[in-house]
Amino acid sequence: MTRSRLVFFAAMTVVVVGVAAGVGALWLNPARAAVGPLAGAALILPADAKYVMGFDVKRFAASPFYERFKAERGMKPDALAELEEKTGLNPARDLDQIVVAGTGVRGTTGVAVALGSFDLYKLGRAIETNGKARGTSYEGVTVYHFSEESKPLSIALVDESTLVFGPADQVTQALASRTRGEAPLKTNAALMARVEAIRPGSTFWMVGDQSLLASLPTSIPAPGATAGAGSISLPALTGLTVTGDLDPQVSLAITGEARDAAAAKNLADVVRGLVAMASLQAAQKPELQQLASAVSVTTQENRVLVSARIPYETLDALQPHRPQAVQSTPAPAAR
Amino acid sequence: MRDTTRPLPFATAARGVFDLTLDGMVFSRRSLLMGLLVAAPMAFAVLYRVLAATRGQPPLGPTDLYALMVAVYWIRNVLPLAALFYATSLVADEVEGKTLTYLLTRPLTRASIFAGKFAAYVATTFTLALPAAVLTFFILMTAPTAPPLAAALADLPRDLGVMLLTLVAYGALFGLLGVLLKRPVIPGLVFLYGWELLANVPGYLPRFTLTAWLRSLVPYRPAEDGLAGLFQQVLPAGQGLAVLIFVSIAFVAAAVWIFSSREYVLDQ
Numbered sequence: 316m317t318r319s320r321l322v323f324f325a326a327m328t329v330v331v332v333g334v335a336a337g338v339g340a341l342w343l344n345p346a347r348a349a350v351g352p353l354a355g356a357a358l359i360l361p362a363d364a365k366y367v368m369g370f371d372v373k374r375f376a377a378s379p380f381y382e383r384f385k386a387e388r389g390m391k392p393d394a395l396a397e398l399e400e401k402t403g404l405n406p407a408r409d410l411d412q413i414v415v416a417g418t419g420v421r422g423t424t425g426v427a428v429a430l431g432s433f434d435l436y437k438l439g440r441a442i443e444t445n446g447k448a449r450g451t452s453y454e455g456v457t458v459y460h461f462s463e464e465s466k467p468l469s470i471a472l473v474d475e476s477t478l479v480f481g482p483a484d485q486v487t488q489a490l491a492s493r494t495r496g497e498a499p500l501k502t503n504a505a506l507m508a509r510v511e512a513i514r515p516g517s518t519f520w521m522v523g524d525q526s527l528l529a530s531l532p533t534s535i536p537a538p539g540a541t542a543g544a545g546s547i548s549l550p551a552l553t554g555l556t557v558t559g560d561l562d563p564q565v566s567l568a569i570t571g572e573a574r575d576a577a578a579a580k581n582l583a584d585v586v587r588g589l590v591a592m593a594s595l596q597a598a599q600k601p602e603l604q605q606l607a608s609a610v611s612v613t614t615q616e617n618r619v620l621v622s623a624r625i626p627y628e629t630l631d632a633l634q635p636h637r638p639q640a641v642q643s644t645p646a647p648a649a650r
Numbered sequence: 651m652r653d654t655t656r657p658l659p660f661a662t663a664a665r666g667v668f669d670l671t672l673d674g675m676v677f678s679r680r681s682l683l684m685g686l687l688v689a690a691p692m693a694f695a696v697l698y699r700v701l702a703a704t705r706g707q708p709p710l711g712p713t714d715l716y717a718l719m720v721a722v723y724w725i726r727n728v729l730p731l732a733a734l735f736y737a738t739s740l741v742a743d744e745v746e747g748k749t750l751t752y753l754l755t756r757p758l759t760r761a762s763i764f765a766g767k768f769a770a771y772v773a774t775t776f777t778l779a780l781p782a783a784v785l786t787f788f789i790l791m792t793a794p795t796a797p798p799l800a801a802a803l804a805d806l807p808r809d810l811g812v813m814l815l816t817l818v819a820y821g822a823l824f825g826l827l828g829v830l831l832k833r834p835v836i837p838g839l840v841f842l843y844g845w846e847l848l849a850n851v852p853g854y855l856p857r858f859t860l861t862a863w864l865r866s867l868v869p870y871r872p873a874e875d876g877l878a879g880l881f882q883q884v885l886p887a888g889q890g891l892a893v894l895i896f897v898s899i900a901f902v903a904a905a906v907w908i909f910s911s912r913e914y915v916l917d918q
Contacts, residue, residue: 333784516797
């Protein structure tokens with residue numbers, strides 16, 4: 316064999332070993348998800364869901380975002396905050412992932428599957444000690460019903476790695492599906508197709524379908540127009556996918572699906588216009604220039620892809636400046 | 651007994667030319683320079699890991715850095731440049747070195763000579779580029795802040811495929827320029843850094859560039875300033891694959907046809 320052939324075969328070996336390692340890891344990975352980033356245990360969520368969102372709690376808690384903004388109000392997703400309040404769980408320690416599915420109808424709550432490692436005995440004791448929940452057994456699983464709210468919420472301690480939390484009827488439905496070995500969410504082909512396209516490993520992700528997006532505004536005020544005088548109409552979205560990461564900067568990828576390529580182009584133009592307007596504002600606010608250059612808008616057939624990479628310094632600059640603490644000196648006594 | 655009045659069979663002849671050309675290509679100053687350029691992301695990746703370990707997380711995540719390397723460094727810049735310097739010289743070097751006569755007087759068809767040389771070009775650039783991509787991927791994706799390796803690994807074969815297609819498509823085009831023009835490097839550079847910028851304008855013009863089709867095959871969309879950031883389009887991937895394969899075959903066929911029919915008069 317000539318030297319050059321030897322070099323060629325050595326290079327090919329590196330490539331083949333790399334690809335084989337990749338394929339092997341993909342097959343042998345015990346935690347590989349069932350559909351895209353969605354774990355198999357979460358497929359018991361209802362089939363009529365209009366949106367599904369996932370949240371990698373470990374990554375979130377380890378991110379600079381959490382570190383910076385953990386004290387801010389509304390920082391925690393509702394499902395996580397409620398779970399923590401009712402069960403005494405330590406999300407950063409106990410939770411790996413939360414998947415929420417819901418219909419998006421105003422006034423309704425989604426049902427959540429929390430994955431992690433749980434001490435069911437301690438958890439049950441904590442809930443019972445709280446005294447606000449009534450424990451029952453359903454399909455061999457302990458379910459606690461919190462009855463003090465107007466809408467009854469329940470938590471099911473499924474096993475050491477799975478909890479189901481949400482409205483009582485939906486929790487029991489999910490448990491029934493689990494017992495029957497069904498995966499209702501998987502039958503929602505439209506949502507599953509979008510979930511499948513999501514790259515696993517994102518800190519958070521969300522997919523929504525047409526009916527969820529029907530309530531979005533169909534127009535926005537035109538720049539410079541007086542109230543009610545002019546507006547830009549927005550093409551209707553038929554689907555939405557959001558994925559994001561928080562380390563080492565805030566990265567967002569939003570994919571909006573329009574009816575056709577022309578509608579997607581219109582929508583992309585609107586987004587580009589907004590980005591351009593932000594650039595024009597840069598004379599007054601230099602941080603907006605950074606923000607505008609951090610966003611890219613592309614179209615792909617009937618889809619509009621918006622990706623943003625925002626460094627934390629830019630986020631800090633965009634934060635409203637808090638008034639400095641007033642030094643509390645006692646008022647001089649009146650003479 | 652071989653009939654010596656007829657040329658060698660295509661495959662045998664092409665293989666002979668491939669062996670001869672590969673030796674000359676792999677161990678050359680050009681390969682040393684191109685090897686350094688193509689493998690530079692590996693050094694960046696190591697530096698990134700060292701910086702992340704010693705000075706804390708750099709502002710760019712490992713996934714973003716890898717995306718930048720694949721979409722901007724390799725596919726947009728360095729691989730087309732490597733194709734330009736290798737493929738334009740497939741025949742031009744033989745003409746310049748006045749050694750083409752030795753090849754043309756052998757019992758080989760011109761088509762087999764070009765095919766052997768083109769295969770050697772693909773093998774050489776493959777040898778330089780793809781292992782660098784594999785190693786860069788593993789160096790970056792095993793960083794603590796990277797997504798799970800198993801999740802990212804599905805992207806690797808696709809990225810390698812697109813890089814290979816970049817080398818083949820640009821190689822075919824520049825191979826054609828090499829047999830068509832006496833000095834093909836300047837027009838090649840004008841194509842790369844002039845014509846290919848059309849990929850960033852709105853409308854149908856990006857479809858007339860190779861880079862717009864190639865970048866549509868990878869999912870990485872690094873945020874860009876200027877026209878690219880404002881009007882970047884992602885073309886349909888299936889169509890892109892078909893277009894790139896078609897133009898590669900068409901350019902190679904055209905190059906073979908021109909090389910087979912052209913009279914080469916070497917300066918004495």
